[in-house]
Structures are given as structure tokens and as C-alpha cells.
Amino acid sequence: MSGEPMVFLGLDSSTQGLKALAVDTEGRPLFEKSVSYDRDLPKYRTEGGVHRHPDGRTVTAPPIMWAEALDLLFERMADDRFPFPHVAAVSISGQQHGSVYWRRGAGLQLGRLENHRPIAPQLAESFAVEESPIWMDSSTTDECREREAAMGGAQAVAEITGSRAYERFTGNQIARIAKRCPEAYAATERISLVSSFMATLLAGTYAPIDWSDGSGMNLLDIRTKRWDPKSLAVTASGLAERLGEPVPSHSSVGRLAPYWRTRYGFSGQAILIAASGDNPCSLAGLGLRQPGDVAISLGTSDTLFAALREPRPSGREGHIFVNPVDPDGYMALLCWKNGSLTREAIRKQVGDPDWRAYAIRLGRTEPGNGGRIGFYFLEPEITPPCLKGGVHRFGSDDRPAIFTPDEEARAVLEGAFLSMRLHAEGLGIRPVRLLATGGASVDPAVLRVMADVFGVRVEPSDVPNTAALGAALRAWHGWRCLQEGRFVAYDDVWKQRRISSHGRSVDPDPAAHARYTSLLPRYAALERRVLEATGAL
Numbered sequence: 302m303s304g305e306p307m308v309f310l311g312l313d314s315s316t317q318g319l320k321a322l323a324v325d326t327e328g329r330p331l332f333e334k335s336v337s338y339d340r341d342l343p344k345y346r347t348e349g350g351v352h353r354h355p356d357g358r359t360v361t362a363p364p365i366m367w368a369e370a371l372d373l374l375f376e377r378m379a380d381d382r383f384p385f386p387h388v389a390a391v392s393i394s395g396q397q398h399g400s401v402y403w404r405r406g407a408g409l410q411l412g413r414l415e416n417h418r419p420i421a422p423q424l425a426e427s428f429a430v431e432e433s434p435i436w437m438d439s440s441t442t443d444e445c446r447e448r449e450a451a452m453g454g455a456q457a458v459a460e461i462t463g464s465r466a467y468e469r470f471t472g473n474q475i476a477r478i479a480k481r482c483p484e485a486y487a488a489t490e491r492i493s494l495v496s497s498f499m500a501t502l503l504a505g506t507y508a509p510i511d512w513s514d515g516s517g518m519n520l521l522d523i524r525t526k527r528w529d530p531k532s533l534a535v536t537a538s539g540l541a542e543r544l545g546e547p548v549p550s551h552s553s554v555g556r557l558a559p560y561w562r563t564r565y566g567f568s569g570q571a572i573l574i575a576a577s578g579d580n581p582c583s584l585a586g587l588g589l590r591q592p593g594d595v596a597i598s599l600g601t602s603d604t605l606f607a608a609l610r611e612p613r614p615s616g617r618e619g620h621i622f623v624n625p626v627d628p629d630g631y632m633a634l635l636c637w638k639n640g641s642l643t644r645e646a647i648r649k650q651v652g653d654p655d656w657r658a659y660a661i662r663l664g665r666t667e668p669g670n671g672g673r674i675g676f677y678f679l680e681p682e683i684t685p686p687c688l689k690g691g692v693h694r695f696g697s698d699d700r701p702a703i704f705t706p707d708e709e710a711r712a713v714l715e716g717a718f719l720s721m722r723l724h725a726e727g728l729g730i731r732p733v734r735l736l737a738t739g740g741a742s743v744d745p746a747v748l749r750v751m752a753d754v755f756g757v758r759v760e761p762s763d764v765p766n767t768a769a770l771g772a773a774l775r776a777w778h779g780w781r782c783l784q785e786g787r788f789v790a791y792d793d794v795w796k797q798r799r800i801s802s803h804g805r806s807v808d809p810d811p812a813a814h815a816r817y818t819s820l821l822p823r824y825a826a827l828e829r830r831v832l833e834a835t836g837a838l
């Protein structure tokens with residue numbers, strides 16, 4: 302490959318489909334292609350890439366479909382003359398938490414894939430569980446309670462694994478399968494996450510789980526980076542050998558199997574960097590490199606990602622994962638369900654036809670809204686956990702109040718960012734740099750409130766497909782580490798990029814920031830009151 306232009310390939314195995322994004326050695330996206338499970342593989346009859354079961358809580362997807370999608374994606378890339386021989390390294394982003402149960406003998410089968418026929422039929426007998434539980438599954442409440450009881454409570458589970466027991470976290474899913482389908486569990490020789498499953502297909506041998514995606518299982522000790530023996534023991538017997546040893550996310554985990562080299566022309570030199578979760582890959586794709594780098598994604602739900610030095614896990618909310626580009630660091634993830642849809646509902650309710658009208662309305666009230674504070678749980682909220690939906694408005698005297706449309710418009714926005722600041726601080730996150738992404742991040746009025754609440758400059762980031770991009774950049778990062786025989790700071794890779802994707806940044810107004818800072822203790826006390834009143838506390 303020497304002298305040829307090098308390409309780093311990222312694959313994103315998301316809930317709805319599989320995407321490829323390749324970058325060059327200046328970090329420029331060169332090529333993108335995708336496959337949609339619903340549209341392109343209709344025989345699996347998925348909706349949004351998943352099967353929802355009649356109990357309303359079980360959500361699964363067939364791993365054989367994910368395997369078939371990989372051949373289909375590469376075929377489409379070949380049709381578009383994607384330069385497979387120039388790929389120096391590949392990595393993968395996978396929807397987090399989902400698990401694949403390989404049947405005894407599957408490891409052997411992976412090692413003898415025949416390249417003249419597609420992969421999926423060759424793996425038809427390789428799964429002990431044909432439908433993989435995925436992150437949308439919420440059927441494991443009993444297993445979560447059992448885990449917390451056995452480990453000494455939610456905070457104790459969080460202290461070790463970075464999160465309290467969550468229904469979608471893989472350890473609880475494994476516990477349910479081992480309990481409800483003991484024959485299937487007994488027949489399982491290896492368990493992969495969605496990310497390490499895709500890497501396994503590419504390697505033609507079992508690929509390890511990485512530390513970062515492994516942190517979404519309630520099984521990994523996020524400090525020692527080893528499976529926690531007690532967490533394994535409360536899950537199922539014989540689990541350690543089914544999981545394999547977890548590895549740092551920048552590790553090289555081998556080369557591509559002959560199957561992929563022969564069918565598509567990958568070079569024998571191309572290396573595979575450990576696959577990771579989609580949120581960890583997004584952290585890499587957004588370029589959050591230093592502790593204090595924070596990104597807020599304003600989408601259907603709002604998420605906040607942050608790079609952290611010291612983990613401070615909470616037994617109530619949020620997740621701490623090992624950082625995917627810094628094995629000594631951590632990342633935090635917080636999620637709010639009442640995001641863009643809630644803001645849009647309020648915009649319509651106050652009678653504004655669009656966001657421009659809404660921005661004008663915001664100009665009619667002052668930052669801090671005269672001390673008025675609102676909680677807009679139109680949907681049951683995740684952060685703070687509050688199952689009972691509803692809107693709660695308080696005046697500056699802390700009494701329930703009625704808001705004018707102008708006050709309402711400001712309260713929903715300020716409430717969102719005050720909540721983010723409060724709960725982020727609870728996990729030890731204080732932004733030094735703040736990136737805004739997602740649909741609503743293009744709106745200067747929104748960025749203004751964000752900058753003023755947090756008191757730091759907000760940079761809008763218009764990078765789409767952050768998970769796929771992050772996988773490609775991680776491939777590059779892992780490749781550099783391997784070339785140099787040492788850990789290379791991700792910052793070195795990031796700085797080599799020749800692209801600037803940031804729009805106009807917004808600086809905070811010190812007076813407005815001071816006002817929000819003095820509102821924060823009241824916001825916290827009122828939030829407590831709402832949670833108590835709704836039975837959430």
C-alpha cells in the first residue's frame with residue numbers, strides 16, 4: 302500500500318441501518334454509503350430496524366440481518382468504486398448494549414467462511430439466540446432490582462460499573478436470557494456486543510469487547526477495566542469465558558478475514574481497530590479530547606456528552622463510560638427525553654409559526670425570566686427520573702404560577718439548560734468548551750441561552766454522522782498507535798484534520814450567567830419538590 306493514498310473506514314451499525322464513512326489522512330470525509338434494514342432487507346420485517354414484541358417491553362433484532370447488511374453495504378460500495386485496497390484501518394460504531402449469543406461451534410465456522418457465497422447463510426446455524434435484545438428493550442426490571450439488591454444498592458452498582466442497573470444494559474439482558482432460556486445460554490460459547498459482533502464478522506474470529514462499549518453492560522469495573530467478579534456472579538454462571546478479555550478501544554484486534562479481502566479487495570495489511578459504541582464514537586467524532594470538553598446534542602431527546610478525568614458515577618442518573626480515545630480518562634452521558642419535541646410543542650402552544658417568531662418572542666423577556674422557573678415533562682423524563690408527565694410552573698416566590706406566552710417560551714428553554722447544568726455538575730462535569738450539535742443547534746437564540754447558563758463559549762458543530770465519523774477517526778487513531786508502537790494522544794490525530802466544521806460561536810454574557818448561577822439552587826430545590834409531588838422521590 303506504500304505510496305498509495307490511505308483511507309480510514311468507519312462503519313456505523315445503528316438501530317435502523319448500517320453506514321460506511323471513509324476519511325483521508327487529512328480527516329476529510331471522502332465517501333459515504335448506507336443500507337437501511339427496513340427498506341433494503343425487507344424479508345426480516347423490521348420496523349425502524351427492530352422487532353417490537355407484543356409484551357410492549359421486549360425489543361429485538363436478528364443478528365443475521367446485521368451480517369447480511371455488511372455484504373450488501375460492501376457490494377454497494379464496490380459498485381461505486383470505493384477504493385477497498387487503500388483502506389489502512391477499519392473500525393466500527395455499534396448501537397450500544399445489544400447482545401449476540403454465538404452457538405457452540407460458531408467460532409470454528411467463522412474461521413472457515415467460503416468467499417464464493419455470502420456470509421449470512423454461512424452463519425445460519427451460528428446463533429444460540431436468534432433475536433438479539435437491543436438497547437430499546439426494557440423487559441429486565443426484575444433483573445435490575447436483583448442486581449442492585451445483591452450488590453448493595455443502586456449507588457454501589459454505579460460506583461463499580463459507572464451506571465446503576467438499567468434495563469437495556471447488557472448484563473441484565475444476559476441474566477434474563479440465562480434465566481428464561483437456560484438451554485440457549487448453555488449452548489452459547491461467546492457473547493458479543495453489537496459493536497464487537499461486527500468486528501467479529503470482519504476478523505473471522507471472535508473480536509474482543511472494548512472498554513468503552515463494555516462500560517454499558519453493568520459488568521465492567523470502570524476503574525480496573527476488568528469484568529467485576531461479583532457483577533458477573535449475579536448475572537449468570539460461566540460468564541467470564543463467554544465474554545473474553547476486554548481491551549482498550551484503540552487496540553488493533555487483527556486483520557480482515559480472507560473472506561473480505563477476496564470478495565472486496567481489502568489489502569492484507571488493513572487492520573481492524575476494536576469496535577466501540579455509538580455514543581463513545583460520537584465523542585470521538587465531535588473531537589471531545591480533553592476533560593472539560595462537552596457536547597450537547599439537541600435532538601428528539603437531548604444528550605450531553607463530556608470527557609472527564611475523574612469518574613463520579615450516580616446511583617440515580619447518567620452513565621460513566623471509559624473514554625474511547627483516552628484509556629485513562631472517562632466520558633459521561635446524560636439523556637433528557639423532553640428535547641426538541643417538547644420545545645416544539647410549547648412553540649406551537651404559544652402561537653409561533655416558526656423558530657424565527659419564537660426568537661423574537663424570547664427578546665421580549667430578560668434572561669432569568671424574572672425568577673420564573675418551569676418543568677416541562679410532556680414525556681416521562683429520564684433526567685431526573687420522573688415517570689409522571691406534566692408541566693410545573695413556579696413564580697419568583699416559589700409558588701405555583703401561571704405564565705404569559707412570553708414567559709412560557711423562555712421558561713421551557715431556560716429550564717432545559719438549567720437542568721443540563723445541574724445534572725452535569727452532579728456527575729462532576731463543568732464545561733470548559735461546549736459544542737452544540739443536532740437540529741436545534743443552528744438557532745442563535747437557543748445557543749445564547751446555552752452559553753449564558755453554562756458561562757462558556759458555545760461552538761455550533763455541523764458534523765453529521767458523528768458516530769460513523771468517530772469510528773473512522775478511531776480507526777486512524779488506532780492505526781497511528783500501532784505504527785508508533787505507543788499510545789498517541791487523540792489530540793495529535795484531531796489536529797491533523799484539515800477541516801473546520803464549526804459555525805459562528807456565541808460568547809456568554811457575564812451578567813446573564815451570574816443570574817442563572819444564582820437561580821440554580823432554587824431550580825434544584827423546586828425540581829426536588831416536583832419529584833416528591835409526583836412520587837418520583
Ligand code: XUL
Pocket residue numbers: 315316395396397398436469517578579580
Ligand atoms: C445509550 C443508548 C442509545 C443507543 C442508541 O445508552 O442506549 O443511545 O446507544 O444506539
